Amino acid sequence: MTNEAGVRIFPKINATSRTYTPGEWPTKEFVALDGTKTYLRFGNKRTDSTLELTFNNITDSQADEILDNYVYVNEKWSDTVEGTRWVVFTEDRGLNGADITSGLPSYLRELNLRWRYAKPPKVKSVQKGISNVTCSFVACLDSPKLN
Numbered sequence: 001m002t003n004e005a006g007v008r009i010f011p012k013i014n015a016t017s018r019t020y021t022p023g024e025w026p027t028k029e030f031v032a033l034d035g036t037k038t039y040l041r042f043g044n045k046r047t048d049s050t051l052e053l054t055f056n057n058i059t060d061s062q063a064d065e066i067l068d069n070y071v072y073v074n075e076k077w078s079d080t081v082e083g084t085r086w087v088v089f090t091e092d093r094g095l096n097g098a099d100i101t102s103g104l105p106s107y108l109r110e111l112n113l114r115w116r117y118a119k120p121p122k123v124k125s126v127q128k129g130i131s132n133v134t135c136s137f138v139a140c141l142d143s144p145k146l147n
Helices: 060-075
Strands: 017-021 027-031 037-041 050-059 114-127 130-140
Touching: 050 060, 050 114, 060 114, 060 130
Parallel strands: none
Antiparallel strands: 017 050, 027 037, 050 130, 114 130
């Protein structure tokens, strides 16, 4: 599904499992000769949150929808519509109908984080017409677009 801005929303398929790891604040550790450690934190936003969605026993046409989303999001980086570069989730698209305004799913929609595929989706054929698909995503803080 593509909205009026050309952004492709993740297919309307419920994941059978979801693994989320919150990101970390960019930090540098310095160790003195006597073993004393000092930490410097760069910025106030976490980066590199990860999300893995597994879709078990879905139809091959649903697996094709996921692959189409992967191709669309990754081939449009030179496009002038910036929103085409990101994976967009909604309550009923990839997040199992969860309320994304509170609880764990709210972390998936943190301000300033945008989701990209960390690697291509992995498709495993279970039987004729049925597949298991695993998608890995990483959240990024991108620089503002300069004119």
